[in-house]
Every structure is written in structure tokens, then in C-alpha cells.
Amino acid sequence: MEINDGDEDEFGFSRNYFLAKDMAASGKKSTHKLSDINLVDEQELRAEASNAEPKHEKEIESLMESYKSLYSKWVFELRxxxxxxxxxxxxxxxxxxxxxxxxxxxxxxxxINGYLQSINIKQVLITLAELLWDQLKSKRRTPSRNLSKAQQAFNTRSMDDLLAFLDGSQVEENDGVVCVVIHNIDGPGLRDSETQQYLAQIASCSHIRIVASIDHVNAPLLWDKKMVHTQFNWCWYHVPTFAPYKVEGMFFPLILAHGGSAQSAKTAAIVLQSLTPNAQSMPIDNLYTVSRERFLVSSQVTLNSHLTEFKDHDLVKTRRHSDGQDCLYIPLASEALEKLFLNYD
Structure with missing residues (x-):
């Protein structure tokens, strides 16, 4: 049978592929584990990072100066x-x-510092409404009847009422504008769908202007076409600064840092506080029986879901007892447990 050059290339590729698979299968697997990595203490790592000498300072300073020439254009686009x-x-x-x-x-x-873990979006709306009201009051010595009514107790008004005031037809557009600066609009405190919807509604109000930053590679997936082109109405600007995330990074654990007992206790407290009161009160002895008697769980499935939460965050682990039964134990050091109880009480 005659084999042309193309068939020879394909045959050679296939042969090499299966040879490589056989070699990979026969090779020894690594015995190294992720837990074997010698991690440094987080405070020590942060101290070393803060003492690192900055590089290319002149070039970065020149880059930042070049962005200042865009300020007038940015103001025009906001207007x-x-x-x-x-x-x-x-x-x-x-x-x-x-x-x-x-x-x-x-x-x-x-x-708005979006890099914080939690942000009260209603409080943001109240603050915006109060600032707009102050602007209107200063520009009009005798506010209209509609404006006087709108000023009544912003903190008792609903989200829809606050948005209606910020976009109110009773206020002329030139009377007042409030600019909202949002550092990391894709941050953990703003990333959920409901908050993004409210931010989009705020941005679409006639008396609000938005200046925001993003850092997450998937940040644009937070918005649909309506939000991007109609509500936020973004003008995108690529402005790399090469500046370290000093402030933003303070609220996130460092990847190669070992938290130690203090960090373990802090993590444990956060996990426990996020659970329901029933899950927080779970005993260890005769776990399912006692939990059911105290109406903490109604089924084994519910208990298992709570235990999975504990295991995922390394608050609880299992090991085989001498009698063959799996037993639960807490892998935290005594120092971490003491700090946990002090902080959690």
C-alpha cells in the first residue's frame, strides 16, 4: 500500500502522541504536596513587601504626568x-x-472604596441625596415646595424614592451634580448582581456622574449591554499606572503567606459568623442525635452540608479511630482556639 507524505506526517504525529502518553503513565508521580510549601508569616511578608525598593520611578512619574493632559477631556465627557x-x-x-x-x-x-469587603449601598444613596439637597439649597434661597417635600428624612425613604430624587424632574440639570468615585467597582463589596444593578441605576440619574476603576479580568461580565451603553454609558480609558496595590491589598490575604494562629482564628470567626445560628451551635459528641434533639438540624443531609462547610475551611477534619469509626476533630492550635473564643464571644 502506498503512503503519501501527508499520511506519513499524520502517522508520525499519532505515534508520538501515544508514545508520550505511555511515558507519562509509566513515570513516577510526584510525592510533593501543596502543604509541604514553607509559607512565611503574613505580617513578615507584608513588611518585606513594603520595604521593597520601587523601580522605574522616573518613567512612572512621567506616565502619570501624561495622564493629566486628559483631565479636561474627562471633565467634558462627564458633563x-x-x-x-x-x-x-x-x-x-x-x-x-x-x-x-x-x-x-x-x-x-x-x-466609594469597592475593595472593602462590605458596602451599604442604601447609605451611599442617602449620602448622594443629602449632598444634592445641600447643593440645591445653596443655589436657591427659597426652595420650591416640591424640593422641601423631597428633603424630608432621606434615611427613612426607600431605594426607589432616593433614586427618583436623584433623577427628579423637579430639579433643573444645571442646579446640581454629584460625582461618584468608585475605586474597584468590581471589588468584593460591589460584585453581586443586585448591587451592580443599583449602581447602574445611580449612574443613569441625571444629577450623578460616575468615575470608576476595574482590575479584575472578568469585570466587564458584570454588566449587560443596557448597563454598559445606556446606564453607565462608559468611556473606557486604558491607564496603566504600574503602581502597587498597597491600600487595596491590605484587605486580602497574601497568596504565599501563612496566617499562623491569629489568622486561623480570624478565618474561623469569619466562617462561623457567616453560618446560621443553628450551625454555629453544633456540638461534637453524638453529633447527629444531639443536634436533632436540639432542633439544630432536621436531617442527616443538613448536618452533612454544615460539616462540608467546616471541612472546606479547615475548621473540622476527620480521622479514623482505632475502632474503625471516622471521628471529627478541630485542627486549630490551642492558641487559635483561645483567640477564637475571645473574639467570637
């Missing part, structure tokens, strides 16, 4: 109703705050 979205490698916190402090002096500015 036209667009939102500014900054992306690129490096912290953009200093850049955005410099822009706000030097180019947005005629507006009231509210700063």
Missing part, C-alpha cells in the same frame, strides 16, 4: 453625561483621586 471607566495594570486610586481633587472642584464628590 456630557458619560461615565469614566479606568482600567490597566497597577492601582488607579492615586490617579483618580488626583483627577477628582484638581479637576472636579466645582462638584460634590463621594468616594
Amino acid at each position: 456630557c453625561g458619560f461615565g469614566l471607566l479606568m482600567y490597566g495594570f497597577g492601582s488607579k486610586k492615586a490617579l483618580i483621586e488626583d483627577f477628582a481633587s484638581t479637576a472636579l472642584t466645582e462638584y460634590s464628590v463621594v468616594v
Whole structure:
């Protein structure tokens, strides 16, 4: 049978593929484990990171100066109703705050730190409404009847009422504008769908302008077409700063850091506080029987789900007893347990 060049190439590729698979299967597997990595203490790692000498300072300073030439353009686009979205490698916190402090002096500015773990979105709305009201009151010595009614107790109003005031037709557009600076609009405190929907509604209000930054590679997936083009109305700007995430990084554990007993206790407390009161009160002895008698769980499935939560966060582990039964134990050191009880009580 005659074999052409193309068949020979395909045959050779197939043969090499299966040879490689056989060699990989016959090779010895590594005995190394992730737990074998010698991790440093988090505080020690942060101290070393803070003492690291910065590089390319002149080049970075020149880069930051070049962005200042865009300030007037950014202000113009905000006045036209667009939102500014900054992306690129490096912290953009200093850049955005410099822009706000030097180019947005005629507006009231509210700063939201999206890198924090939790943010009260209703409190943000109340603050925006109060700032807008202060602007209107200063520009109008005798506020209209509608405005006087709108000012009544913002903290008791619903989210829809607050949004209606920020976008109210009773207020002329030139009477007041509040700029909202959002560091890390893709941060953990703002990343859920409901919060993003509220932020989009805020951005679409006629008296609100948004300046925000993103750092997560999948941040654009937070929004649909309506949110991007109609509500946020983003103007995208690639502004890499190469600045370290010093402030933003304070609220996240370092990858190669070992938390130690203090960090373990802190992690345990966070997990316990996130559970339901029944799950927090679970005893160890005669676990399922006692838990059911105390109405902590109604079935073995519910108990197993709680235990899975504990195991996933290394709060509980299992080991085989001499009689062959699996027993639960807490892998935290005594120091961590003491700190946990003190903090949790």
C-alpha cells in the first residue's frame, strides 16, 4: 500500500502522541504536596513587601504626568453625561483621586472604596441625596415646595424614592451634580448582581456622574449591554499606572503567606459568623442525635452540608479511630482556639 507524505506526517504525529502518553503513565508521580510549601508569616511578608525598593520611578512619574493632559477631556465627557471607566495594570486610586481633587472642584464628590469587603449601598444613596439637597439649597434661597417635600428624612425613604430624587424632574440639570468615585467597582463589596444593578441605576440619574476603576479580568461580565451603553454609558480609558496595590491589598490575604494562629482564628470567626445560628451551635459528641434533639438540624443531609462547610475551611477534619469509626476533630492550635473564643464571644 502506498503512503503519501501527508499520511506519513499524520502517522508520525499519532505515534508520538501515544508514545508520550505511555511515558507519562509509566513515570513516577510526584510525592510533593501543596502543604509541604514553607509559607512565611503574613505580617513578615507584608513588611518585606513594603520595604521593597520601587523601580522605574522616573518613567512612572512621567506616565502619570501624561495622564493629566486628559483631565479636561474627562471633565467634558462627564458633563456630557458619560461615565469614566479606568482600567490597566497597577492601582488607579492615586490617579483618580488626583483627577477628582484638581479637576472636579466645582462638584460634590463621594468616594466609594469597592475593595472593602462590605458596602451599604442604601447609605451611599442617602449620602448622594443629602449632598444634592445641600447643593440645591445653596443655589436657591427659597426652595420650591416640591424640593422641601423631597428633603424630608432621606434615611427613612426607600431605594426607589432616593433614586427618583436623584433623577427628579423637579430639579433643573444645571442646579446640581454629584460625582461618584468608585475605586474597584468590581471589588468584593460591589460584585453581586443586585448591587451592580443599583449602581447602574445611580449612574443613569441625571444629577450623578460616575468615575470608576476595574482590575479584575472578568469585570466587564458584570454588566449587560443596557448597563454598559445606556446606564453607565462608559468611556473606557486604558491607564496603566504600574503602581502597587498597597491600600487595596491590605484587605486580602497574601497568596504565599501563612496566617499562623491569629489568622486561623480570624478565618474561623469569619466562617462561623457567616453560618446560621443553628450551625454555629453544633456540638461534637453524638453529633447527629444531639443536634436533632436540639432542633439544630432536621436531617442527616443538613448536618452533612454544615460539616462540608467546616471541612472546606479547615475548621473540622476527620480521622479514623482505632475502632474503625471516622471521628471529627478541630485542627486549630490551642492558641487559635483561645483567640477564637475571645473574639467570637
